[in-house]
Amino acid sequence: MLGINDPFIWLGYLASILSALLCLVYGAYHWRGGDEEQMVKSSAKKAATQDQ
Numbered sequence: 941m942l943g944i945n946d947p948f949i950w951l952g953y954l955a956s957i958l959s960a961l962l963c964l965v966y967g968a969y970h971w972r973g974g975d976e977e978q979m980v981k982s983s984a985k986k987a988a989t990q991d992q
Contacts, residue, residue, distance in 0.1 A: 944950060
């Protein structure tokens with residue numbers, strides 16, 4: 941198939957493609973996840989400075 945007879949080469953290609961797809965899915969799922977954590981930290985920092 942396509943001149944590649946070794947199944948381990950096909951496994952390498954398949955693993956590379958699957959890992960790239962997994963990275964895309966993970967990135968799309970967690971697209972804006974970091975903003976919430978940063979908002980909480982900045983809100984806590986504002987509250988701490990207002991209390992002083």
